[in-house]
Amino acid sequence: MNAPEIVPPAAAEPHVMKTYGRLPLALSHGQGCWVWDTEGRKYLDGLAGIAVNTLGHAHPKLVAALRDQIGKLIHSSNYYLVPLQEQLAARLCELAGMTNVFFCNSGLEANEAALKIARKYGHDRGIERPEVVVYQNAFHGRSIATLSATGNPKVQAGFAPLVEGFVRVPLNDATAIEGVARANRNVVAVFLEVIQGEGGIHPATVAYLREVRRICDEHGWLLMLDEVQCGMGRTGKWFAHQWAGIKPDVMPLAKGLGSGVPVGAVVCGPKAADVFGPGNHGTTFGGNPLAMRAGVETLRIMEEEGLLENAARVGALLKRGLEEGLAGVAGVTEVRGRGLMIGIELARPCGVLLGRAAEAGLMLSVTAERVIRLVPALILSDDEARRMAAILVPLIREFLAEPP
Numbered sequence: 001m002n003a004p005e006i007v008p009p010a011a012a013e014p015h016v017m018k019t020y021g022r023l024p025l026a027l028s029h030g031q032g033c034w035v036w037d038t039e040g041r042k043y044l045d046g047l048a049g050i051a052v053n054t055l056g057h058a059h060p061k062l063v064a065a066l067r068d069q070i071g072k073l074i075h076s077s078n079y080y081l082v083p084l085q086e087q088l089a090a091r092l093c094e095l096a097g098m099t100n101v102f103f104c105n106s107g108l109e110a111n112e113a114a115l116k117i118a119r120k121y122g123h124d125r126g127i128e129r130p131e132v133v134v135y136q137n138a139f140h141g142r143s144i145a146t147l148s149a150t151g152n153p154k155v156q157a158g159f160a161p162l163v164e165g166f167v168r169v170p171l172n173d174a175t176a177i178e179g180v181a182r183a184n185r186n187v188v189a190v191f192l193e194v195i196q197g198e199g200g201i202h203p204a205t206v207a208y209l210r211e212v213r214r215i216c217d218e219h220g221w222l223l224m225l226d227e228v229q230c231g232m233g234r235t236g237k238w239f240a241h242q243w244a245g246i247k248p249d250v251m252p253l254a255k256g257l258g259s260g261v262p263v264g265a266v267v268c269g270p271k272a273a274d275v276f277g278p279g280n281h282g283t284t285f286g287g288n289p290l291a292m293r294a295g296v297e298t299l300r301i302m303e304e305e306g307l308l309e310n311a312a313r314v315g316a317l318l319k320r321g322l323e324e325g326l327a328g329v330a331g332v333t334e335v336r337g338r339g340l341m342i343g344i345e346l347a348r349p350c351g352v353l354l355g356r357a358a359e360a361g362l363m364l365s366v367t368a369e370r371v372i373r374l375v376p377a378l379i380l381s382d383d384e385a386r387r388m389a390a391i392l393v394p395l396i397r398e399f400l401a402e403p404p
């Protein structure tokens with residue numbers, strides 16, 4: 001198949017720093033779950049800007065609200081009251097059953113703030129070298145602290161010395177974390193994704209999440225749940241941990257929160273809400289009126305349009321379509337995930353499918369080398385889900401029929 005290959009950007013973009021291998025196409029506009037490239041080709045969007053475009057593209061209600069906000073005030077400063085910050089914070093607290101929010105601009109910034117909260121929480125309790133439990137295959141971002149927390153040697157390569165103060169355990173292994181609790185008196189927090197995203201769509205089990213909550217309570221640790229990718233309605237609840245009926249103490253959010261406008265947030269419960277005082281943390285752009293309006297409107301529209309129910313229902317339909325289409329196909333290891341966060345693990349690396357899917361009119365991503373990831377907008381329709389499976393299933397079958 002003559003699919004576009006991922007290319008280093010040097011040829012097409014000589015002045016852009018070469019941090020991504022890119023497909024040689026550029027998107028010009030979108031509508032709902034569809035996007036068009038500059039050559040006029042149309043794609044069904046199974047990626048949504050990597051779990052970002054919650055409301056799809058050019059949602060008329062969001063566009064109108066953002067136009068209105070841009071005409072009034074884009075940015076002010078955290079030196080003054082920002083009423084839209086309070087509005088978004090209050091809504092997030094209500095939805096999460098938590099109490100206070102710090103706003104920033106991205107997932108790594110939210111995680112960076114969470115890690116600072118954990119350290120200060122420890123220092124406030126007389127622990128001079130606080131440590132945080134983190135996970136194999138985790139992904140928390142690419143700043144020095146968050147890449148140190150990340151459980152992927154490729155992300156860390158070349159950036160030593162890493163930040164110290166992390167203890168790493170395998171996911172869904174309660175014995176391992178109990179062992180840490182027995183051996184290490186410096187631990188102050190546990191930090192995990194409820195569903196590991198970049199690591200290959202690996203969910204923490206309900207039983208494990210409850211057990212970790214219990215262990216955190218027993219030892220006075222903070223439970224910090226990175227919901228940057230799996231939160232904001234993607235799994236069919238506002239936050240993925242709500243399936244386990246637990247509450248974290250700290251919850252970093254980003255990606256889908258502004259439906260494309262950069263917004264990050266750290267939502268805290270009573271144990272963590274007062275750890276930062278004036279001067280402990282800050283940001284120039286974080287929480288600016290444009291970003292806050294995007295967050296407020298995204299939440300409002302999600303509710304108005306029943307997008308949690310939609311994510312759960314259409315996600316189940318899409319997963320079923322993939323499972324049925326791939327049943328018995330040698331080389332398909334597992335179809336997993338919840339709502340509109342779906343991973344299809346193959347028995348061998350399949351990065352080439354990115355280009356082949358684009359050639360066939362579908363946007364997706366491949367993560368952890370062999371996991372095809374679908375994280376479409378939460379407005380995806382039944383028909384679009386069926387089309388997605390109808391494009392993807394034959395591509396996977398064809399790929400797996402080739403000699404490795």
Ligand SMILES: Cc1ncc(COP(=O)(O)O)c(C=O)c1O
Binds near residue numbers: 107111193226254255
């Ligand atoms: C779970 C998780 N945390 C943090 C991040 C980092 O977010 P950002 O790229 O906005 O810094 C990501 C990005 O993929 C993520 O999936």
